[in-house]
Amino acid sequence: MVRRGRLRKQIVVIGQKNKGMAEFQVRTMADCMAAGETPEVLFWVGCAGSFDDRAKKITKAIAKILHKANVSFAILGSEESCTGDPAKRAGNEFLFQMMAMQNIEVMNAYEVKKIVTGCPHCFNTLKNEYPALGGNYEVLHHTQLIQDLIAQGKLSVEGGEFKGKKITFHDPCYLGRGNGEYEAPRVLIQKLDAELVEMKRCKTNGLCCGAGGAQMFKEAEKGNKEVNVERTEDALAIQPAVIATGCPFCNTMMTDGIKLADQSHVIAVKDIAELIAEAAEL
Amino acid sequence: MxxxxxxxxxxxxxxxLAYKRFLFVKRNILMGRDVAMEGNAADRWNTMFRVALGQGKMFTxxxxxxxxxxxxxxxxxxxxxxxxxxxxxxxxxxxxxxxxxxxxxxxxxxxxxxxxxxxxxxxxxxxxxxxxxxxxxxxxxxxxxxxxxxxxxxxxxxxxxxxxxxxxxxxxxxxxxxxxxxxxxxxxxxxxxxxxxxxxxxxxxxxxxxxxxxxxxxxxxxxxxxxxxxxxxLHILLAFPNTYYSKLHPAGQLSNMSNVTNEVKLMMDPSAQVVEDPLAPKKFGAKDVEDLTWVQLLNAYSCTECGRCTSVCPANQTGKLLSPRKIMMDTRDRMEEVGKCKDAGLEYSDKSLLGDYITFEELWACTSCNACTEACPVNINPLDIIIDLRRYLMMEESQSPESITTMLTNIENNGAPWAFAQADRGNWTKE
Known part of the structure; x- marks a missing residue:
């Protein structure tokens, strides 16, 4: 383990990005319970955040930010399960409720009060659809929690490499229209001293990336264009240096769109958490 | 004189003539099943004043x-x-x-x-x-x-x-x-x-x-x-009740199916105490207009076919068959058809909203992004109907695209939509 950590560190010195997780240990709720501690916040990682290689980088960025701000947090680790969101949107309420009730049982056993998550789909489901099944928590999207941490003086954000850069924000449907949060991500971009530019369709009028409603897991129906291509064109029209996202699925869709347009060398697609972590060289 | x-x-x-027609419309709307009203009246009046009377959403x-x-x-x-x-x-x-x-x-x-x-x-x-x-x-x-x-x-x-x-x-x-x-x-x-x-x-x-x-x-x-x-x-009249009865909770939230809750509770614990919801429908999801709620049917009669929903729908803009406006127009057309059959004492179950009016392909093009509900100047919710029809397809007829079936099996077996082991969820902490 030690050697592995050292190796990672060497890579980090060269790249200054995507440092490994060797600097601190992310604990699970089970670890904490065994140690007799109750963490203040549960970091709900989500399926993409746990398994998708690209999304894992976002997960690590969030963990580093929480660690940096001295937030007492833990994950569920192998006790976490799908929230059931894609099942519910696909129409399988049985499977959704089974997943939800199992998750609620686990979380209630750990007396979870506050949850932060990097996935707007998990966020929406945990926040809005779990209460009817006995799961009542304060649920925050990571951009909301980071905004709170800055407001409380627990975290300071400087522009770093993004200072003055043109950054646009792609609103995830389940954060924006779904839950009315348009400001937190934008406030954070402004904290980076970046130039926040809006696509022609933004906020309430933002265009979906094409992944929601369980579309992520199937081929698109017959049409003349992919939704993510349509959305990428909105971004290309304003030529930002970075398309900021707040959802691992949007991130995938936009990254694919930019690749397809052969613009990967000009436009980066990054989660707000990654921008903040990179700016602070975490 | x-x-x-x-x-x-x-x-x-x-x-x-107007009275007779309005009775017909009212009866058609009330073909829908009853639904519990959440929230308080003050918030509902507020929505009505802002959206219908004040034309609040028109000005986008x-x-x-x-x-x-x-x-x-x-x-x-x-x-x-x-x-x-x-x-x-x-x-x-x-x-x-x-x-x-x-x-x-x-x-x-x-x-x-x-x-x-x-x-x-x-x-x-x-x-x-x-x-x-x-x-x-x-x-x-x-x-x-x-x-x-x-x-x-x-x-x-x-x-x-x-x-x-x-x-x-x-x-x-x-x-x-x-x-x-x-x-x-x-x-x-x-x-x-x-x-x-x-x-x-x-x-x-x-x-x-x-x-x-x-x-x-x-x-x-x-x-x-x-x-x-x-x-x-008809929107000039129905816009008012329609906005009054429109949903108050966040747009991202889909309704909880209480009839499913009871079954799942009993499945997880056979001795669980369950309370029967008197309003719970017998079917899972909706096949025809009578399976929808009366609020959804009121939505259909309130639609003035302006097409704002369709013009912002990501599926429609990329050439897919789905048009949220068509969902509402189909619901209304089918409702009128069922109403007329009822009046004439004719059988109407040879057709249904699902399949004969709204197709599988349309339903599966939806990304549930809520652009349509946001765009509607009178708070009509096509997404709610799409989800109820998907629920019927899924839970009553076990019909879904193959990749969706795979995804659901993965969730059931591994707790994730992909075939990864649940035990590996925390691996990123060590990478």
């Missing part, structure tokens, strides 16, 4: 909103004049309210300006639909009838308002000539410009014009009320 009797008879016939598209506001104000305010016309007709009076003095002339002047603005609005809308051919008025579901329906209403409005102005112009000349009954309303802002065109006519001809316009106006309004119930223009 004869005129009075004819008038009362017309009023009776018009009222009766300012050009259409301004002209629509002309029609809206015209409709609401000019109808004060209709009260006078009806009383005149019943009592055999002429301009009953003229006695109130200068205010009357001021009011008529204001009505004239509004009438003029209504004409301007209608002309602009006819141009937008038929000359500029704005895309959202010409999608696939905008077949012959929906297009004619819109044009009929706009042309009728122009005709009614023109009759109102012409009537006033004729009256001004007759009053100036001192013809009995006719009242002097001063210098009216709009009809004074019509006066020169009528100057050459004899008093007799002018009386005929004035009377014709008066009858045309009131018969037109009665016909309009009956026509409304056959038309997409």
């Amino acid at each position: 004869i005129a009075q009797l004819i008038f009362i008879a017309l009023l009776g016939v018009g009222g009766f 598209r300012p050009i259409a909103a301004i002209f629509h506001l002309f029609l809206y104000l015209g409709f609401v305010i000019i109808n004060i004049e209709v009260v006078e016309i009806i009383l005149d007709g019943i009592l055999g009076q002429h301009r009953l309210f003229h006695g109130i003095g200068g205010v009357y002339n001021l009011l008529i002047g204001a009505f004239e300006i509004l009438a003029f603005l209504v004409i301007v609005g209608c002309v602009v809308f006819l141009i937008r639909r038929n000359v500029m051919k704005i895309a959202r008025f010409h999608w696939r579901e905008m077949t012959k009838w929906p297009k004619s329906d819109a044009n009929i209403i706009l042309i009728t409005e122009i005709a009614l308002m023109s009759a109102f102005l012409k009537m006033n112009a004729a009256e001004s000349i007759l009053a100036a000539h001192g013809v009995e009954h006719y009242v002097n309303m001063g210098n009216l802002p709009i009809s004074q410009w019509i006066v020169p065109f009528l100057q050459g006519f004899s008093d007799g001809a002018l009386v005929a014009i004035e009377r014709f316009c008066w009858w045309f106006h009131i018969i037109g309004i009665l016909a309009f009320i009956v026509y409304l119930s056959y038309s997409k223009h």
Whole structure:
């Protein structure tokens, strides 16, 4: 383990990005319970955040930010399960409720009060659809929690490499229209001293990336264009240096769109958490 | 006296036909299943005032909103004049309210300006639909009838308002000539410009014009009320209850199916205590209009087919079959069909909303992004219907795209939509 950590560190010195997780240990709720501690916040990682290689980088960025701000947090680790969101949107309420009730049982056993998550789909489901099944928590999207941490003086954000850069924000449907949060991500971009530019369709009028409603897991129906291509064109029209996202699925869709347009060398697609972590060289 | 009797008879016939149609519409809406109302009345009134009365969501598209506001104000305010016309007709009076003095002339002047603005609005809308051919008025579901329906209403409005102005112009000349009954309303802002065109006519001809316009106006309004119930223009009434009953919780939240909750609870723990929800439906999801809630059916009758939902739908914009407006139009068409079959005592279960009207391909193109619900100026929710139909497909017929079945199996077996082991969830902490 030690050697592995050292190796990672060497890579980090060269790249200054995507440092490994060797600097601190992310604990699970089970670890904490065994140690007799109750963490203040549960970091709900989500399926993409746990398994998708690209999304894992976002997960690590969030963990580093929480660690940096001295937030007492833990994950569920192998006790976490799908929230059931894609099942519910696909129409399988049985499977959704089974997943939800199992998750609620686990979380209630750990007396979870506050949850932060990097996935707007998990966020929406945990926040809005779990209460009817006995799961009542304060649920925050990571951009909301980071905004709170800055407001409380627990975290300071400087522009770093993004200072003055043109950054646009792609609103995830389940954060924006779904839950009315348009400001937190934008406030954070402004904290980076970046130039926040809006696509022609933004906020309430933002265009979906094409992944929601369980579309992520199937081929698109017959049409003349992919939704993510349509959305990428909105971004290309304003030529930002970075398309900021707040959802691992949007991130995938936009990254694919930019690749397809052969613009990967000009436009980066990054989660707000990654921008903040990179700016602070975490 | 004869005129009075004819008038009362017309009023009776018009009222009766409208009443019958409105009962039909009401019964159709109440075919839907009952649903518990969340939240409090104050929030609901607030939504209604903001969205329907205040036209709050119209102004995201300012050009259409301004002209629509002309029609809206015209409709609401000019109808004060209709009260006078009806009383005149019943009592055999002429301009009953003229006695109130200068205010009357001021009011008529204001009505004239509004009438003029209504004409301007209608002309602009006819141009937008038929000359500029704005895309959202010409999608696939905008077949012959929906297009004619819109044009009929706009042309009728122009005709009614023109009759109102012409009537006033004729009256001004007759009053100036001192013809009995006719009242002097001063210098009216709009009809004074019509006066020169009528100057050459004899008093007799002018009386005929004035009377014709008066009858045309009131018969037109009665016909309009009956026509409304056959038309997409029902929104002018239903926008109010529709916004009142629209959902208060965050748009991202889908309803909880309490009938499923009980089954899942018993599945997880056979000794679990469950409370039966009296409103829980027998089916899982919706196959036909009667499986939808009455609020969803009210939504369908409130739709004026403006197509804002469809014009922002990501699926529709990328050439997919789905159009949220079509979901609402199909629901309404099917509801009318079921209603007629019920009245005639005919069987209607050989067809259903799901499959015969709305197809699998349309349902599966939805990303549940809520762009349609956000765009709707009267808070209609096509997504709710799409989800209920998907629920039926999934839970009653086990129908879903193959990749979705795989995804669901993964969730069931590994707790993730992909085939990764749950035990590996925390691996990122060590990478």
